[in-house]
Amino acid sequence: MARSGPPRVLLSRPLPDAVVARAHSLFDIELRKSTLPMSEAEMRSALALYDGVMPTLGDQFGAKIFAEFGRPRCRILANFGVGYNHIDVQAATDHGVKVTNTPGAVTDATADIALTLILMSARRAAEGERLVRSGQWAGWHPTQMLGLHVTGRKLGIVGMGRIGQAIARRCHFGFGMEVFFHNRSPKAVDFPATQVSSLTELAAQVDILVVAVPGGAETHHLIGADVFAAMQPHAHFINIARGDIVEEMALVTALQTGQIGGAGLDVYEHEPHVPQALRDMDNVTLLPHLGTAALNVRTDMGMLVLDNLAAFFDGKPLPNPV
Structure with a gap:
């Protein structure tokens, strides 16, 4: 030129x-x-x-x-x-x-943040850290802050692209998780994973549901009330993709009513605004879009x-x- x-x-x-x-x-x-x-x-x-x-x-x-x-x-x-x-x-x-x-x-760094959120949400790490900082921790006991043990659990990935596959590999090979996924087109991967045609069917059968699709008009509010209603009460929802893929108020309702067990979020629908309702709940782990922050x-x-x-x-x- x-x-x-x-x-x-x-x-x-x-x-x-x-x-x-x-x-x-x-x-x-x-x-x-x-x-x-x-x-x-x-x-x-x-x-x-x-x-x-x-x-x-x-x-x-x-x-x-x-x-x-x-x-x-x-x-x-x-x-x-x-x-x-x-x-x-x-x-x-x-x-x-x-x-x-x-x-x-960005692939590995974003997948690492997904694992961070999975573990923090399932094991109540952010809530526990706040407890220690508050000075209110009274010491260990057998039923203190019981969370979800992730090893051997069922993992659901929404979007099996580079990042989705990197998350799935970490969970399968590192934690022995059984991997299920929903993708808009058939996807062959080089590790054990089962493709599920329906998003709500995927949500219903997994313990941890992770969103890893690109943002944009095609995926705007892809995750809404129907997905949260299908999830099991102990299940955790993780979003490391884009905030507006999730209908944020539907997520708030699902958390407040006990439809799901917890959530780990690195992105938000109207970022950097985070609804007060999310900030008020102990069963939500909130990160400031740290996906590639290294x-x-x-x-x-x-x-x-x-x-x-x-x-x-x-x-x-x-x-x-x-």
């Missing part, structure tokens, strides 16, 4: 030092210092002023943002993250803008962003188009 001088690129959030250093070596970089999502005005300015932009979760590049452009100066949105439901890919394509993401780098993982993600940008500006095939 012909150009005078290095491409001008906006990085929409602070990034690990190694990523920033490499970015400076490749492009004319502006690093946005705010950790908050970009405003509509910032997004429109970015499309007009930069050759490429690195958006991430919360930067809502919808059709409305592209509407006043024919072909904006920005020709690539290199998303930081595997999920890209905050970007209207069709609108971007219609305006000549490519979209990429960072799969692969320095080496975030560095790898940033490097994939730069790989996508470099390939685009060099006229090479994009490593991770969406």
Whole structure:
């Protein structure tokens, strides 16, 4: 691609030092210092002023943002993250803008957070930690804070993609769990697992139900009152995917009424807002979207962003188009 001088690129959030250093070596970089999502005005300015932009979760590049452009100066949105439901890919394509993401780098870290939430929720770890900090712990006794022993339990995975499979492997090989899953298309995997055609049927037969589908219009409120009603009273619900996959108020009701035993959440429907009802319940473990929050993982993600940008500006095939 012909150009005078290095491409001008906006990085929409602070990034690990190694990523920033490499970015400076490749492009004319502006690093946005705010950790908050970009405003509509910032997004429109970015499309007009930069050759490429690195958006991430919360930067809502919808059709409305592209509407006043024919072909904006920005020709690539290199998303930081595997999920890209905050970007209207069709609108971007219609305006000549490519979209990429960072799969692969996030798989194991996100699966690890799922295991963290499974264990914390089932064994009441967050509740126990709060008890110790409160100074109210009276000491060990045989019926203190009895939780759910996860070894040998039945695991249900909703969405058997990279992350779903990584979670299932950890649970099967590490904890001897029997794996069941629901997927929109037939899926063959290289470990023992049974595909279930109905989502409610899956919910009814497992002890732990984990959501691992991508976000977007197709999965909005995929998990609602019918799924929670099908679950067993001792079962735990885990979400490490996207918050709006779950009808959050239906989850609140299921927890408050004892339809399910507990929940572990890393994402929320209207993030970063977390309903007071969820915060008030002891049978819910709440994490602040920690799925990929490890320095080496975030560095790898940033490097994939730069790989996508470099390939685009060099006229090479994009490593991770969406």
